[in-house]
Amino acid sequence: MKLETMVLTVSSSAQKGGVPGIAAILGTNKTSELVLLGYPLAITRTAVDFEVDQATSSVHCCAQMETVRRTGVEVEAFTAIQVSLLTIYDMSLPSSAAC
Secondary structure (H helix, E strand, O other), rough: OOOHHHHHHHOOOOOOOOHHHHHHHHHHOOOHHOOOOOOOOOEEEEEEEEEEOOOOEEEEEEEEEEEEOOOHHHHHHHHHHHHHHHHHHHHHHHOOOOO
């Protein structure tokens, strides 16, 4: 993927991180539907940060979740990361000829 395309896709800055950030939040909410024997959690906070590494032409993504329940939210964080990175890839297809 071209570096310019990657920066443009990730920096489509809206308040919640642009389209990839919104996709991460939606992915978090759908985790219980995607994972076998999963159950919905009351997530109280979702934060997703993206960083473009120009040296390697890659995107680094970090997701943080909070809940009031006594359970882990690792699967929800993994789902948020995967959905947001898939969204970045999908958004970059029209403007990137190197796929």
